[in-house]
Amino acid sequence: MQTQSQSQSQAPLPAQDGHVxxxxxxxxxxxxxxxxxxxxxxxxxxxxxxxxxxxxxxxxxxxxxxxxxxxxxxxxxxxxxxxxxxxxxxxxxxxxxxxxxxxxxxxIARTFQNIALFDGMSVLDNIMTGRLNRMKSGFLAQALWWGPAEREENLNREAVEKIIDFLEIQNIRKTPVGRLPYGLKKRVELARALAAExxxxxxxxxxxxxxxxxxxxxxxxxxxxxxxxxxxxxxxxxxxxxxxxxxxxxxxxxxxxxxxxxxxxxxxxxxxxxxxxxxxxxx
Ligand SMILES: Nc1ncnc2c1ncn2[C@@H]1O[C@H](COP(=O)(O)OP(=O)(O)O)[C@@H](O)[C@H]1O
Ligand SMILES: [Mg+2]
Missing domain, CATH: 3.40.50.300 (P-loop containing nucleotide triphosphate hydrolases)
Incomplete structure (x- = not known):
């Protein structure tokens, strides 16, 4: 990085690995x-x-x-x-x-400049999609509610409920996202990103x-x-x-x-x- 111009240099930081x-x-x-x-x-x-x-x-x-x-x-x-x-x-x-x-x-998880949620789905289900990457059981097992899939589903629900509490959106958890005002949609998007932990x-x-x-x-x-x-x-x-x-x-x-x-x-x-x-x- 030494050869870079000044405007491209890194911000000055303490030399040690980490600081308070x-x-x-x-x-x-x-x-x-x-x-x-x-x-x-x-x-x-x-x-x-x-x-x-x-x-x-x-x-x-x-x-x-x-x-x-x-x-x-x-x-x-x-x-x-x-x-x-x-x-x-x-x-x-x-x-x-x-x-x-x-x-x-x-x-790594993200939200978008233009909201990218499923309008027809509830807040809860939108947030659940944030966990798809974490789910291990196959689709069939999920659909049929068998053994490991059921346990996994329960764990996912718990994690999502924690995020819903954290972001204070309990009262809208069943509401279709399309009906929410803009500010709350943005919060649901944040919730979905957080669901991926x-x-x-x-x-x-x-x-x-x-x-x-x-x-x-x-x-x-x-x-x-x-x-x-x-x-x-x-x-x-x-x-x-x-x-x-x-x-x-x-x-x-x-x-x-x-x-x-x-x-x-x-x-x-x-x-x-x-x-x-x-x-x-x-x-
Ligand atoms: N998918 C794309 N195809 C073509 N041009 C793009 C695309 N995404 C961004 N650009 C162009 O790249 C430049 C930077 O855009 P963007 O990253 O959206 O800027 P910002 O987020 O700072 O407003 C703009 O000129 C934009 O038109
Ligand atoms: Mg932009």
């Missing part, structure tokens, strides 16, 4: 490392030679104007897009091209389109997930107040490039970031 934040949270070693990632769609360069890492236990924000390449980056992390150049490292291993379900099995949770604009109260609720849940389950979180968010409150470190993207990387205070005072992003109004 000012608010007492434990940050560990590097969990995910993106090295010189370039992603093209035909002639469009969505991501240009970007490197950054995500540490165990941290909340890492990705910010930048529309079209900057943020969702594309999340899609590279989740295995949905394969970069033409660069390397993706997860927990010390270089990841080859993988199918999204293989990435999910590694312990991920080690790394990817959130693409979890608070977009929410009112102030809904944003506060979602912020609190994100912090609680990180705190209680120790889940590492990477999130894309436009509201700078939210980013400042939630994140340990921030990557700033603009036109597919990385123009800043550091603590919220560091990126807020970075002139490149101010010029490209913070100086202009959003939303």
């Amino acid at each position: 934040t000012a608010d007492g949270r434990q940050i560990g070693g590097v969990m995910m490392e993106m090295k010189n990632i370039t992603l093209r769609f035909g002639g469009v360069v969505a991501i240009k030679d970007i490197s950054f890492d995500i540490r165990q236990g941290e909340i890492r924000a990705i910010i930048g104007p529309n079209g900057a390449g943020k969702s594309s980056m999340l899609n590279v992390i989740s295995g949905f897009y394969h970069p033409q150049e660069g390397e993706v490292w997860f927990k010390g291993y270089r990841r080859g091209p993988m199918k999204p379900y293989e990435v999910a099995r590694l312990g 991920p080690q790394l949770l990817l959130l693409d604009e979890p608070m977009a389109g929410m009112n102030v109260e809904e944003k506060e609720d979602m912020s609190r849940f994100i912090l609680d997930v990180n705190d209680e389950f120790g889940t590492t979180i990477a999130l894309i968010e436009h509201d700078m107040g939210v980013v400042m409150d939630l994140s340990d470190r921030v990557v700033v993207m603009d036109y597919g490039r990385k123009i800043g990387d550091g603590t919220p205070d560091e990126v807020r005072s970075n002139q490149d970031v101010i010029d490209a992003y913070l100086g202009v109004a959003h939303d």
Whole structure:
């Protein structure tokens, strides 16, 4: 990494493997490392030679104007897009091209910028789909309710009920998702991602389109997930107040490039970031 330009360097961090934040949270070693990632769609360069890492236990924000390449980056992390150049490292291993379900099995779960739930299904059943990757019994055994399948089903139900309690959505567990207001749909999407018990949770604009109260609720849940389950979180968010409150470190993207990387205070005072992003109004 020594040869990279300053704007591509990693955020300064303590040399030791892990540290404790000012608010007492434990940050560990590097969990995910993106090295010189370039992603093209035909002639469009969505991501240009970007490197950054995500540490165990941290909340890492990705910010930048529309079209900057943020969702594309999340899609590279989740295995949905394969970069033409660069390397993706997860927990010390270089990841080859993988199918999204293989990435999910590694312990990575995500929510989408545009809600992707089954409208006609209940909240409970939507959240259950988040556990599909974890189910071992075959479909036939599941359908016929035999032995191991029944035990597995019960365990899955228990795990899902725990998440429903945690996110305070008991009262809507039987409601079809299509009938819910937007803010609650976003919460159900978070619940479904959590049902996979991920080690790394990817959130693409979890608070977009929410009112102030809904944003506060979602912020609190994100912090609680990180705190209680120790889940590492990477999130894309436009509201700078939210980013400042939630994140340990921030990557700033603009036109597919990385123009800043550091603590919220560091990126807020970075002139490149101010010029490209913070100086202009959003939303
Ligand atoms: N599947 C795709 N096919 C073609 N172009 C894409 C695709 N996904 C993203 N892009 C392009 O890549 C660029 C970055 O998009 P995106 O990652 O969605 O940005 P952001 O999430 O920061 O708004 C845009 O120019 C967008 O049009
Ligand atoms: Mg996006």
